[in-house]
Amino acid sequence: MSASEKIKQSDAARANPTAIPAFTGTLAEGVHVVGGMGNALSIETGNGVVQIDTGPSAGHARKMLRNLRELCEAPVHAIAYSHGHLGYNNAVTTWLDDAAERGDAPPRVIAQQNLLRRWKRYRETEGLQQFFVELQFRLPVGTMNTALDLNMPRETFHHALRLGDSKRQVQLLWAPSETDDALVAWLPEERLLYGGAAITPSIPNVGTPLRSLRDPVRWADTLERLARLQPVIVVMEFGPPLEGEDKIQRILLETAAALRWLRKEVISRVNLGMGINEILHDLEYPDELFEVPWMKPLYGSADYIVRDIFRAETGWWDRNPTHLHPAHPDAAGSAILSALTGRQEILVRARTLAQQGETQLALHVIDVLALSPGDEAEVVEARRLKGELCLKLAENATSFVSQSLYVSSARIISEGAPKPTGIR
16 A cells, blocks of 8 residues: 555544534523534623634534524624634624624624734735644645635724623633633623633643644633633533533643643753753653543643743754754755665664554654655655654554644655655
């Protein structure tokens, strides 16, 4: 079976093995989850519906609107963006068009003010954002070839904004966490909290390999602040709602404690002069904080968080002087190749390590050949083997992001990198 056939088989078997289905239903009188990219929330007030997130596409949004209209006929008074990541509000114009067709007043479109800066950056780096989506969701390079759907909000707030009326009060609160523009919605009468990106059903997504820095201590601060609201029901970004004050307190506060533990332990090792790989292999994560259901590495990973803390404090240099002012990758690869006399031995050694279950070590060995430019037979064979090793690592990875990056890298290696990617 060719590498490309294995990639296709791998994709078919594991399109998204860790995807957590969105919850759909009524949580309290007039409070509904109607679908979306995650748990988009519809809140009925005397002024109309407050809608948090509008979905990834027009077709998806129309389905959400049908679900909503089966529950109520009130106009949509306001639309709030839970956070600025792509996809959650691609379809806001569908909701606005629906309001116009119904003859309703245009809904307010609201976001936390930092979203404006984020989307300006996304527009500036549009090609990069499109390529990252392809990598993270295992799409062939070039799939994301249309402009990003960035529908700017019409109003913003900083710390808090109150919506609703005497019938129901809805407080939008700034909740910096996965993003610095995330918000939550708090319904004080019902003690119901829409946690959005701040509260997820697995380990907080800090340090993802493709994104800018995220602050785990700031996220811990947010979780502790939300715990002080004492909610009795929490709508997470994905998955079924959390119910019960004691359970919610434990999840929020212990997640915050785990993030603070990571910060403390990484920094203590940084102060000893340890490098990132040394730290990753020196840490022992306490079971009471990390071996609990809400800290499973389904999307993020504890290792990712460690890396983000390290790079936030130490800069870009990996402390290898070879990498301080490196040669061009092709020149370096050619120089290494010229020094090798036993190329077949490298291939044999990498295969032996892989057969022994040492897939990561096999990758280190094969890179001596695989990173070289050109189409010499041993180099081509090394790249093919590298793609196979990536797929093997994907099978054993628990984080969806890690799985995707291994699978996407294998595809790019197999196809010969149709555009500059840095992956080979």
